[in-house]
Amino acid sequence: MCGIVGIVSSTPVNQQVYDALALLQHRGQDSTGIATSDDQTLHIYKTKGQVREGYRTRDMRGLIGTIGLGHVRYATRGNAKKEQEAQPFYVNSPYGIVLVHNGNLTNTRELTAQLHEKDRRHLNTTSDT
Numbered sequence: 001m002c003g004i005v006g007i008v009s010s011t012p013v014n015q016q017v018y019d020a021l022a023l024l025q026h027r028g029q030d031s032t033g034i035a036t037s038d039d040q041t042l043h044i045y046k047t048k049g050q051v052r053e054g055y056r057t058r059d060m061r062g063l064i065g066t067i068g069l070g071h072v073r074y075a076t077r078g079n080a081k082k083e084q085e086a087q088p089f090y091v092n093s094p095y096g097i098v099l100v101h102n103g104n105l106t107n108t109r110e111l112t113a114q115l116h117e118k119d120r121r122h123l124n125t126t127s128d129t
Helices: 014-023 057-061 108-117
Strands: 003-008 031-037 042-048 067-073 089-091 097-099
Touching: 003 014, 014 031, 014 057, 014 067
Parallel strands: none
Antiparallel strands: 003 067, 031 042, 031 067, 089 097
């Protein structure tokens, strides 16, 4: 169980995403993250713990943009204590994408092996993403 929010606006979304995540906090307390885009650059901040404890003013100022994704995590796979397991996940190949999800993959080991052997991709987390 996790909490996910996405907002597209004509004005900055960092505070709206933060407020939505605070309301979704009951869906996950292990970690939280926000990604924003200003149409040129992706800005991401992730941290362990809860929303109200994890974001400082300087973190919020760095989340520039009118498009935002947010996530609060309830860990069911991977290590809840590792910050790199927090979402949103970012992959820069080939163009860059930010991903949040809620769910479990039941064939994680097989998919990981296939990605490594066939596609030569190395995963940065032990979660199922």
